[in-house]
Amino acid sequence: MILIVLISILFLGGVLAWLSEGLDSKFPRVVALTAVVIDLLVMMALVGADPDGSAWIVQLNAQWIPRFGISFHLAADGLSVLMMVLTAFLGIIAVASAWDEITERTGFFYFNLLWTLAGVIGVFTALDLFLFFFFWEIMLIPMYFIIAIWGHENKNYAAMKFFIFTQVSGMLMLISILVLAYFHYVQFGWFSFDYFDLLKVNTSGALGMWAMLGFFVAFSTKLPSFPFHSWLPDAHSQAPTAGSVILAGVLLKTGAYGLIRFAVPLFPEASMQFAPFAMTLAVISILYCAKVAFAQTDIKRLIAYTSISHMGFVMLGIYAWNEQALQGAVMTMLAHGLSAAALFMLAGGLQHRIHTRDMDHMGGFWAKVPRLSFVALFFSIAALGMPGLGNFVGEFLVLLGAFQASIAFTVAAAFGLIFASVYSLWVIQKIFHGAYRNSNFDDTHLSDLSRREMFYFGAMMIGLIWMGMYPQSFLDMSSATLTNLLNETGQLIFAQGSEL
Amino acid sequence: MITSFNDLLPLLPLLIVTATSVLVMLMIGIRRSYITTGFITITGLLAATLVAVSMMDWTNQQLTPLLIIDQYSLLFTVVVCASSMVLAILSFPYFFELDDEREEYFLLLTIATIGAIVMVSSNHFVSTVLGLETLSMSLYGMIAYPLHSAKSAKFPLEASFKYLVLSAAASAFILFGMALIYAQTGTLSFASVSKLPAAGLGDAYTIVALLMVVSGMAFKLSLAPFHMWTPDVYEGAPLPATAYLATVGKAAMFVVLLRFISISDALSFDSMVTVLTLIAAASMLVGNLLALLQDNLKRILAYSSIAHMGYLLLALVASHYVTGTIAVEAITFYLIAYVIMSLGAFGVASVISSSEKEFDSIKEYRGLFWRNPLLATAFIAMLLSLAGIPLTVGFIGKFYIFLSAVEAGLWMLLGVLVLGSGIGLYYYLRIIYRMFMPEKHVQPYRISGVEGVSSYAVLAILLFLLLLFGVYPAPIMSIVATASAFI
Numbered sequence: 001m002i003l004i005v006l007i008s009i010l011f012l013g014g015v016l017a018w019l020s021e022g023l024d025s026k027f028p029r030v031v032a033l034t035a036v037v038i039d040l041l042v043m044m045a046l047v048g049a050d051p052d053g054s055a056w057i058v059q060l061n062a063q064w065i066p067r068f069g070i071s072f073h074l075a076a077d078g079l080s081v082l083m084m085v086l087t088a089f090l091g092i093i094a095v096a097s098a099w100d101e102i103t104e105r106t107g108f109f110y111f112n113l114l115w116t117l118a119g120v121i122g123v124f125t126a127l128d129l130f131l132f133f134f135f136w137e138i139m140l141i142p143m144y145f146i147i148a149i150w151g152h153e154n155k156n157y158a159a160m161k162f163f164i165f166t167q168v169s170g171m172l173m174l175i176s177i178l179v180l181a182y183f184h185y186v187q188f189g190w191f192s193f194d195y196f197d198l199l200k201v202n203t204s205g206a207l208g209m210w211a212m213l214g215f216f217v218a219f220s221t222k223l224p225s226f227p228f229h230s231w232l233p234d235a236h237s238q239a240p241t242a243g244s245v246i247l248a249g250v251l252l253k254t255g256a257y258g259l260i261r262f263a264v265p266l267f268p269e270a271s272m273q274f275a276p277f278a279m280t281l282a283v284i285s286i287l288y289c290a291k292v293a294f295a296q297t298d299i300k301r302l303i304a305y306t307s308i309s310h311m312g313f314v315m316l317g318i319y320a321w322n323e324q325a326l327q328g329a330v331m332t333m334l335a336h337g338l339s340a341a342a343l344f345m346l347a348g349g350l351q352h353r354i355h356t357r358d359m360d361h362m363g364g365f366w367a368k369v370p371r372l373s374f375v376a377l378f379f380s381i382a383a384l385g386m387p388g389l390g391n392f393v394g395e396f397l398v399l400l401g402a403f404q405a406s407i408a409f410t411v412a413a414a415f416g417l418i419f420a421s422v423y424s425l426w427v428i429q430k431i432f433h434g435a436y437r438n439s440n441f442d443d444t445h446l447s448d449l450s451r452r453e454m455f456y457f458g459a460m461m462i463g464l465i466w467m468g469m470y471p472q473s474f475l476d477m478s479s480a481t482l483t484n485l486l487n488e489t490g491q492l493i494f495a496q497g498s499e500l
Numbered sequence: 501m502i503t504s505f506n507d508l509l510p511l512l513p514l515l516i517v518t519a520t521s522v523l524v525m526l527m528i529g530i531r532r533s534y535i536t537t538g539f540i541t542i543t544g545l546l547a548a549t550l551v552a553v554s555m556m557d558w559t560n561q562q563l564t565p566l567l568i569i570d571q572y573s574l575l576f577t578v579v580v581c582a583s584s585m586v587l588a589i590l591s592f593p594y595f596f597e598l599d600d601e602r603e604e605y606f607l608l609l610t611i612a613t614i615g616a617i618v619m620v621s622s623n624h625f626v627s628t629v630l631g632l633e634t635l636s637m638s639l640y641g642m643i644a645y646p647l648h649s650a651k652s653a654k655f656p657l658e659a660s661f662k663y664l665v666l667s668a669a670a671s672a673f674i675l676f677g678m679a680l681i682y683a684q685t686g687t688l689s690f691a692s693v694s695k696l697p698a699a700g701l702g703d704a705y706t707i708v709a710l711l712m713v714v715s716g717m718a719f720k721l722s723l724a725p726f727h728m729w730t731p732d733v734y735e736g737a738p739l740p741a742t743a744y745l746a747t748v749g750k751a752a753m754f755v756v757l758l759r760f761i762s763i764s765d766a767l768s769f770d771s772m773v774t775v776l777t778l779i780a781a782a783s784m785l786v787g788n789l790l791a792l793l794q795d796n797l798k799r800i801l802a803y804s805s806i807a808h809m810g811y812l813l814l815a816l817v818a819s820h821y822v823t824g825t826i827a828v829e830a831i832t833f834y835l836i837a838y839v840i841m842s843l844g845a846f847g848v849a850s851v852i853s854s855s856e857k858e859f860d861s862i863k864e865y866r867g868l869f870w871r872n873p874l875l876a877t878a879f880i881a882m883l884l885s886l887a888g889i890p891l892t893v894g895f896i897g898k899f900y901i902f903l904s905a906v907e908a909g910l911w912m913l914l915g916v917l918v919l920g921s922g923i924g925l926y927y928y929l930r931i932i933y934r935m936f937m938p939e940k941h942v943q944p945y946r947i948s949g950v951e952g953v954s955s956y957a958v959l960a961i962l963l964f965l966l967l968l969f970g971v972y973p974a975p976i977m978s979i980v981a982t983a984s985a986f987i
Binding site: 138 | 870884889890891895899902903906907914918921922925926929933936972973974977978981
């Protein structure tokens, strides 16, 4: 029941926000903030809950379309709860970052924002594959509107590309889901889309491999991973700040979540065979996108490419498929959610102040905006993996786990950490250090961070430091889930399959 | 044989619509009144819909060799009558200011509906041709209706003529195929086809006969490569007539094709499967690709309807491979979904247009969302449904088609379907994007008076059905499943 409440608060909040615009264009943001805060508070009831050994904290199962054995099955375990808390937390941050930036059509904006969040919460809790697909698509449409209506100069192109990439890959996943359901029909005599039923399906064979690939393409497009990543830089550079925050912080994580929850456990054998290829793609993502990031002059594009690079670690960890690597992947998802969101907000904040994202026009900002520069430095070194902050814990665990699976991939991936330091420090150097440079913009509005901005950047900093200093509180929450998943897939250690 | 009055009961929906058309004709003879004729038409079609709904549970009989009245034909009688009623309601404000006689339009509409009802109840070539020609003849008139209007918005004569010539050619194909079948078997029922190979001239003869019939039907369904007429006719016809052609015309024709293929067992010939596969793939690609280049809403919907017919044909091919009724259910559900979303999409265009000025360029939808949020929401929902996005009936329809194709193992066609739908997203999103652009340099839409109120009500109902069947499809699914068992 609590899960329905969580989702409907956001859906209803969205509608209310839209309606409240009729009274005053400043109301929607208040309504939206209230809805997300309430959601986060309600979620706290799940955080302390003690799973009864099965890892599932709360479940809800109701008939929906009996003709095909489709049920309205929602459930949450530690992993879902972690992801939901991240979603709600970043939801608050997103509302805060849109607070002054979005001044037109505010009602519809917050409607879309909350519906995206509702879709994401649905994705993190759905345990019926049809329902999962339903939410998977629902979160796209409002996101499309956010980019297409409130985006920047090239918004139509970016929004269209985002939608078509995710939608087409989603259709492949739909086919795979149907193949899986049909397997169940053949093997057990009735249709079912339920996760637990489908886990029992024997998916070995060539068709199983193809079906796994359908899931993989959908999730790695969302993640995104090389070679399906090209929509992300466009979407990020065109989206309004709040859109980028949700996109980088939350939407990308649904791809990783899908891999952990569905792609690997449903197709253990095919995944094991495929692991070397997936890890290769992960390493290519890490190195190639780090390299490409270095060549960008648009700050938002740069951060987008670094996101792809960091998501490569997540993919590497998932396909190493052991306790450490998975824990690392989950930690990276959380930490990257905060650090990438913060960096996009900084970039968005800069763009809001000086109306350009081109780094070639910037330089020496430290003297003018010291607080903003400090915050940027903090999140940059968090992103590059400084020990003591969350990202380090995540990436370190991933590498530790991946090392057991494949030494070659781990060594190659570790270079990503070095590249990350190079581009992060280069950005800091270029924008904030040196002599003040203003070649082509109006800097009359270049003001330092306001108290409100400091407040939410501060909240994210605390989050990252917490993750870095005492990661155990997060690891504990996800460990039951991950152990279960590892048991379900029969402790398949990919080391045997992936010595190259 | 019909011996008593009771035997006529199953024909009640047909009789009601026929009576309505007679009444409309008499009414025009006695005293012309646009409002009264419109009212009679809408009431008659509503009555026929309700009667057909009430008959669904208990009627199942072959009435003379020509007509089969079972749950399936009644389901589509409901669809046909309800859509005709919706279109009558939408037509009413559209032709309200036409500077010509307006009443006969409703006469044509009711007669066309008679034809459509006969088609969905037919399992015999004679009734097929009778129904088809009744429908087509009336459509020629409906397409050309604003012909004598000095301020007509479009090129109705060109459209009507094109449709007349090509449709007659298509009918000739069907008749020729029938003649070949009749020449060997001596009967004209669909079932006779299965006796053909045994009749002496072998498989090749049968295949030729079948191909004749199928390609004639493909003409009417505007499947590629028989689709050339579609965009021009769609564009030239007045909006409600286009919508009639696109929804009732296509749905009735597809039901005939479905019955013909399944009764005659035409897919037992491999070459027929190949032909239908190729037509399906070509339609999905051609429809979606050509729609990319269009700026006219009616032309976009024309090409998208070609693609949608391709999706349906895919399910028809799948019906040969699957056990059980899943493919027939897919076709049935998708046809209903297609009718709802097309009616909605044409309906939105129709409520802001009139016979003097049609808003059919996508440029004219710029900023619609900010000017008229409710209308735009309905339109967006219809377009997303056509694109197959969840929460809408179009998604459940696509889901059915995917499922039947997966069961049938038609991987190649599935690939084309994904590709086609992916391309399709682009042109649907283009229209949606326009609606969100700032409302600069825009022409004012027609503000309809009190005569247009019911159009908005109809759109609201269509939107409601679109979302209801998309979110909670279980009830309609069970209706579709029971009806499909009769095929």
